[in-house]
Amino acid sequence: MLPIPVIALEINHLTDARYFAAWLIDWMSFPLDGANAIRPQVALQMAEWVEGPKLAARYEMTPIEDILQQWETLPAQGLILSGEHYLSQLALHQVELPFFLELPLKTSPDIIRQIDHFNPLGIILFAPDTPVSAATLSPWQNTDCPIYVHTENQSCETLWEQTQQKRLQGWAVSGAGEEKVGYKSFEQQDEVYEFLLEQEEGE
Numbered sequence: 001m002l003p004i005p006v007i008a009l010e011i012n013h014l015t016d017a018r019y020f021a022a023w024l025i026d027w028m029s030f031p032l033d034g035a036n037a038i039r040p041q042v043a044l045q046m047a048e049w050v051e052g053p054k055l056a057a058r059y060e061m062t063p064i065e066d067i068l069q070q071w072e073t074l075p076a077q078g079l080i081l082s083g084e085h086y087l088s089q090l091a092l093h094q095v096e097l098p099f100f101l102e103l104p105l106k107t108s109p110d111i112i113r114q115i116d117h118f119n120p121l122g123i124i125l126f127a128p129d130t131p132v133s134a135a136t137l138s139p140w141q142n143t144d145c146p147i148y149v150h151t152e153n154q155s156c157e158t159l160w161e162q163t164q165q166k167r168l169q170g171w172a173v174s175g176a177g178e179e180k181v182g183y184k185s186f187e188q189q190d191e192v193y194e195f196l197l198e199q200e201e202g203e
Helices: 014-021 040-049 064-073 085-090 109-118 134-142 156-164 187-202
Strands: 006-009 027-031 054-059 078-082 099-104 122-126 147-150 170-174 178-180
Touching (some): 014 027, 014 040, 040 054, 054 099, 078 085, 085 109, 099 109, 122 170, 156 170, 156 187, 170 187
Parallel strands (some): 006 027, 006 170, 027 054, 099 122, 147 170
């Protein structure tokens, strides 16, 4: 068991799904729009092969009204809504489904103050060009939602320090890209997994 909740994002291949299921992570998400989108039928096939993690459908462009119409056909227990533009849509549509919000670490305080009103399961922060620190996480400490940070370009040691200080409640990771046709390397993901296992064994 990992010592903290982990969400796997951008899972668009059965190889990724099986890999992260073996981690015993909490949530796994598949993209249904955007550059890495998969067809709902592919998501259904992955759901049939993978046991353990809850599945979330991730959207970054599709209007909430259309998402709600698709919901009954999806093999998912929740949603990930990526982008600030979904906040204005959430204000217009009553969403009773479990969902996470995915937002930039450098989100304006005015936006942050709106979030608790919508009661998401958590907030996934991405900051590939900004080191996570007590200072950069400070604006998010006034929200009641659990905070997850994507590990891309971040130091595991720094993220763990912020997790121990209760500024973070979980981490997010992404599936592996194809280095060449039919071959995926999980070297970066392995480093995160092994680091977390070391922390678990040290407690």
